[in-house]
Amino acid sequence: MTRLDFDGVCIDLAATRTVSDVSLSVAPGEMVGLIGPNGSGKSTLLRSAYRVLRPVAGAVLIGGEDVWGLSAREAARRRAIVTQHTVLGAEFTVEEVVAMGRTPHRGTLDRDGAEDHRTVRRALEDVHMAWASGRSFATLSGGEQQRVLLARALAQEAGLLILDEPTNHLDVRAQFDVLDLLRDLGMTTLTALHDLDHAVSYCDRVAVMAEGGLVAVGPPADVLTPELVHRVFGVRAVLDTHPLTGRPRIAVASATRAQGRTPA
Known part of the structure; x- marks a missing residue:
């Protein structure tokens, strides 16, 4: 497992500072939830670790090395990513999608070897999708597709997993299935989340962003x-214990309708 560090990261988009002086560490084996309202800078920060947006100041370190100092292939060996919008042609089977995760470990003209096939099969088994290996990826449900994309990330055999809204557009059961799987994997994980209760229930720590900064x-x-939830998200919140799981949970409500209040 690999450590991830954002060290004073600043990112500009179109000459506008969108992420400002963010320092955050994710320890080996830890699951950290990155939360904040839309436009707070969560996805922008993650893209600096994807090597899509280069910081104008600071550094993103994976295993103590600046990700921007690594080759694209070496960076892919160290961290796997699952983004919100993954578009794949209908011609790809589930097995072919997962096999894409082996690309950093192969030469340009190399064909999949026995070890690649074993790794792909094991990744599909880990996410309980081996039954669909020959199916077209496009025919799967949203929750099933998300599991396959996680399997592709696992097939990279990287020590770090970075996800951007992995439960977005999934039904309730599929959301829990994906989050349960992430916890069971025990990998070093940084994931952007919108659902505050998911963050409370599944993450070891949370990092709250607002207006491009870490608060x-x-x-x-x-x-x-x-108090913090109201200040950052503009909603009312109550923390208590979930009657089914015994874990902390958070309930939120509109600031204008909490406790029967109506808009002025």
């Missing part, structure tokens, strides 16, 4: 206080 980091139940 709080720590255990979810300590960080996501009603």
Whole structure:
């Protein structure tokens, strides 16, 4: 497993500072949720680790080395990513999609070897999708596709997993399935999340962003206080214990309708 560090990262888009002086570490084996309202800079920060957006200041370190100092192939060996919008042609089978994760480990003209096939099969088994290996990726449900994309990331055999809204557009059961899987993997994981209750229930720590900066980091139940949630998200919140799981949970409501209040 690999450590991830953002060290004073600043990112400009179209001459506008969109991420400002963010320092955040994800320890080996830790699952950190990156949360914040739309436009807070979550996806922009993640793209600096993808090698899509280069910081104008600071550094993104994977295993202690600047990701922008690594070759694209070496960076892909160290971190796997699952983004919100993955478009694949209908001609690809599930097995072919997962095999794409082996690309960093092969030469340009190399064909898949026995070890590649074993790794792909194992990744599909890990996400409980081996039954669909010959199916067209396009015919799967949203939750099934997300599992296959996770399998592709696992097939990279990287020590770090970075995800941008992995439960977006999934139904309730599929959301829990994906998050349960992420916890069971035990990998070093940084994931952007919109659902605050998911962050409380599944993450070891949360990092809260607002207006391009980091405003709080720590255990979810300590960080996501009603005061902070109202200040950052503009909603009311209550933290208590989930009656089914025994874990902390957070309930949110419109600031104008909480406790029966109506808009003025």
